[in-house]
Amino acid sequence: MTQNRFLRLVAGRAVMTVITALFIAIVVFFAIRAIPGDPALTILGTESSPEEREQLRAVMGLDQPIVTQFSLWLGQLIGGDLGYSYSQGRPVTDIIGPALVNTMMLGGLASVMAIALALIMGNLATTRWRAVRRTIDGAESFFLSAPQYTIALVLLIVFAVLLPAFPAGGVATRGDGSVGDILSHLFLPALALALAPGAQMARSLKTSIATLQATDLLPTLQARGLAPWRLAIHAHHNALPPMITVLGIQVGTMLGGALFVEQIFSIPGLGALIVQSVSLRDYTLVQAVALLIAMVFVVVLLLADVVNALLDPRIRKGRA
Template sequence: MSRQLIFAIRRLLLTIPMLIVMSVVVFLILRLVPGDPVRTMLGFRATDANVAELRHQLGLDQPLLTQYVNWILALLQGDLGKDIVSHAPLADLLAQRLPVTLELTALSMLLAVVIGVPLGIRAATGGRWTKRLTEGFVIFGISIPDFWLGIMLVLVFAGTLTILPPSGYVPFAKDPVANLRYMILPVLTLAAGEAAYILRTTRSAITSVLDRPFVTFLRAKGISRNRIVFGHALRNAGPAIVTVIGLQVGVLLGGAIIVETMFALPGIGRLVVTGINQRNYPTVQVGVLAIATIFIVVSLVTDLIVAWLDPRVADGETT
């Protein structure tokens, strides 16, 4: 059995306790948030008897351990529960909201990579002015909050130029053109900061590789600069770039909560925000669990790709 395969198996097995710990954290944090979800549902005129009856129906009068075990057993059986406000099955809500969040995250990361990697390479190999301009972009992208950038984009493109809609959503299957028009501003809002992080990492990784002795040897052999950069330096810098891309997916998923609310996108992030305002435990639990699970899966895939690009990662894991 190869070392890379052993690394992949161990990494897969490690995902199981990570999911368990994450589910415990999500379950407990929601229970520690101030406020009574039952009284929120029934309103201020609810009697103690009504509150006690509904709490019993929802299982909130049971010990925390019992509530957690029942919740996990239901999840393992594919029962995500029901929204305690609308009484809609959470599986249906998740199926409706998940594609929106995945589309937003995928398009934002794609744009960030398309912008960040080439600019990072250019920053590592270009002249003084190129480095200053890219450094300015990094500072701008890292320091500007998503919500402020989103507001500015709406004011310019939707308010002043009126060329893009300020909010809303149309499914891609229904109208691809309209879908992309509604997604442009949210994607730009999320991608700017991520492109800056990817640019900075790419620049540092490429610069580090270009300072290695083997690059000096390649230059002495007369190999062209582009071939050294794209054929050797970029390949050696690949693990660092892939790692930061995988980590930034988690940042994108967190940012999606704000951006979906700002642009009225019917994704998981907006569902979670609505659930928090309503003290809707089942909805918030399932929403946060879905987001965290996506991030854990992306982290797993990232580690496997890095181990494939750099076999020394697998060697270090198995030794």
Template structure:
């Protein structure tokens, strides 16, 4: 049957309206609206805390030998003599349009500085997530398959040990062992992907390991414990076994599916801790990421850069939790119609 020319174009607005009215779109819209006051609160709190820190960029730039008159003159040039609420409202008005201000120290746009470093931090966080989850899920499944056996005990021992070591301490130990003693990986430095894929992975191996190993230990212990609880105390597991379903299928198709909800929640909530660890690890390994940029800005009292970095971290955390909500809806479509 022939369709009238332009019929698809006529139906396009209806399809768009149906898409926007779908449960998934409503879920995304609700979460984005909730993110607005969260980001606003983060920006206000960050600005207030930064203004409590003694000193400013003018004093840092001129040094301890500068006279009070020189400091006041530079403060006027940088706009630091204005009241705090005036400076915040001016920054907020520009941030809404995508302009995060200009660095007080370098004079460069903050947006371009963050854009240059975002790829490094993004790669570090992404690889750490992939490695930690890629190892934690199979290890937890194998440990929960036969709890109390040797593999389960060893995996739990490794997990407890890894959770007892801070990532910055682990980073220093990795440098001492693999960079200094064995000389297998570089202690500092970064090779961009555009130059060499192998060189990039080689330079990122130790930083990724320093972040991924504690995450792997945490995810393994959490998922293994939840799987064991599902297998030993849930009626649906007993019913599945009564139907003759094998233990492997019960573990993968039933227990793991339900435990994945808890794992997604933990991963989403754990992102804040991951970002905090990234800041320190980037400094230790001299990676040109956002974390290193923020620490340098704190040392120079470049509060415009610090404010922008904190806002970017907050946006990433909000988006991670939004992604977790969407994954809930994918795993269980009934969630889309709930009141969450």
């Protein structure tokens, strides 16, 4: 019975994800067309003739009613076709692929660093030493209040220019591309993205552990002779679901911050690509990149719900 409830929970979340994806597609499609400017003029330049621009609009489908344009684009998406970029003269899939890989590597490393930071700060914030708790609280407040692009600039100036311990930008040294080389290039931008989410998750973990410590559960388990390391595992097992939920939400913060951080560190990811495509009024490319970023966020939230259901039996039984 519990397994059936879990499957129903996952199915319900999946249906909501599909509905959210459709809503995002509608918003992305009409929002990009609200940006002033003529895509044909931007692509062909001011020296092009009105006839050439009109011909390009017809090729791009911009001469058709807006509802027809959306129906055609949605049909392409359902068929797995992201469209064709007329500003770069190649399919959108070929353009997004390398940028997506770079952004996923940056986001993956930032997520790992945020989780590690949250576990360290969250546990230190629950110690009996007041000075340590106050220091952690101050660090959390600073990381949450400082903009990610400001932190990125400071890290770049200090650790790539004044103290050149890390590369100043890019994803890999030309001709290298080893794991160590990629990690050295992504360390600073990933750290800039990880500080705020890590601090937010640390607060969630601290609150969960403090709430658990205020109950009689841990003293009861300790009185039964449970080893300290098993007590720690039990406490974190109960505190992880809220932190995972916060992590899913904070992915949006990291994706939004990546738009600026990738520019600062010259990383050819989705953030840099969407800025370039907006400046070129490349509707097809902007729609694909914006939808992809939003879908990554939605899918991460879905995975967070599934992991929480696996960790918390109350969710599987429909009690939470």
